[in-house]
Amino acid sequence: MSTPGAPSPDTRAPGASGAPDSPTPDTRTPDGSVAVVIDVMRAFTVAAQAFTQGAERIVLAASLEQALELKRRHPDWLALKDGAPAPGFDLVNSPGLLRSARLAGRTVVQKTTAGTVGAHAARDASLLLCAGFSTAAATARFLRGRPPARYVVTGDGGTAPEDRACADYIAALVADPTTPAEPFLRTAAASPAAAELHQGLRGGYLGVHPDDVALCLEADRHPFAMVVTEEDGLLVLRPVHSAGAGAN
Ligand SMILES: O=C(O)[C@H](CS(=O)(=O)O)OP(=O)(O)O
Numbered sequence: 001m002s003t004p005g006a007p008s009p010d011t012r013a014p015g016a017s018g019a020p021d022s023p024t025p026d027t028r029t030p031d032g033s034v035a036v037v038i039d040v041m042r043a044f045t046v047a048a049q050a051f052t053q054g055a056e057r058i059v060l061a062a063s064l065e066q067a068l069e070l071k072r073r074h075p076d077w078l079a080l081k082d083g084a085p086a087p088g089f090d091l092v093n094s095p096g097l098l099r100s101a102r103l104a105g106r107t108v109v110q111k112t113t114a115g116t117v118g119a120h121a122a123r124d125a126s127l128l129l130c131a132g133f134s135t136a137a138a139t140a141r142f143l144r145g146r147p148p149a150r151y152v153v154t155g156d157g158g159t160a161p162e163d164r165a166c167a168d169y170i171a172a173l174v175a176d177p178t179t180p181a182e183p184f185l186r187t188a189a190a191s192p193a194a195a196e197l198h199q200g201l202r203g204g205y206l207g208v209h210p211d212d213v214a215l216c217l218e219a220d221r222h223p224f225a226m227v228v229t230e231e232d233g234l235l236v237l238r239p240v241h242s243a244g245a246g247a248n
């Protein structure tokens with residue numbers, strides 16, 4: 001068990017190394033832990049953006065096939081994937097491109113390379129959250145007073161510096177709500193993911209917007225945490241506003 005509030009030493013999400021899509025069993029066996037799955041660029045920045053645009057809930061799909069099957073069964077749901085647009089999918093994993101989508105009241109099914117895979121890998125946590133910089137302070141507020149969390153870095157096979165920096169920022173905020181974001185944002189801005197998104201080397205040519213990196217680095221833009229619950233065997237993400245203590 002890691003020291004309270006600090007990112008756990010083993011923060012690699014077993015399934016987050018871009019492993020091939022394979023549906024995971026739909027049953028969770030809660031292990032008593034609190035886990036925060038981090039994906040700054042871009043899954044959980046996109047998720048938070050979707051909630052701000054009115055999405056009701058986000059189903060975290062275990063595979064692209066499951067996402068398409070859910071879309072087939074629920075035609076009013078919106079299917080979202082990372083990379084370039086693909087048949088059967090309505091949206092792409094770009095916060096910049098998402099801004100033009102009408103999401104009020106909708107269910108979104110999200111499948112990405114790292115973030116959603118990391119959430120499935122951590123599904124046995126008794127309390128499971130997903131976060132990026134844009135929900136960091138609200139996530140820390142939600143965590144404060146609860147058992148120490150373990151932080152799951154999802155990008156680059158569990159080593160992504162932007163995700164690690166975000167985990168460190170949230171852990172620091174849990175301990176001290178006045179922690180400044182800037183040093184952590186500087187680390188994330190210098191990450192390979194930021195550079196490759198800027199160069200169009202990640203996310204596919206039509207799956208990236210020039211504003212994506214800046215949007216991923218807008219710390220504490222949203223006043224809610226994002227909590228995963230199991231609904232009909234699916235992992236469902238919803239925004240949770242918590243009063244919490246402290247300025248942040
Ligand atoms: O969509 C993204 O930015 C990334 C793509 S990759 O893993 O960096 O190639 O996926 P995400 O699951 O959002 O980290």
Ligand SMILES: [Mg+2]
Pocket residue numbers: 039040041042043114115154155193
């Ligand atoms: Mg990522």
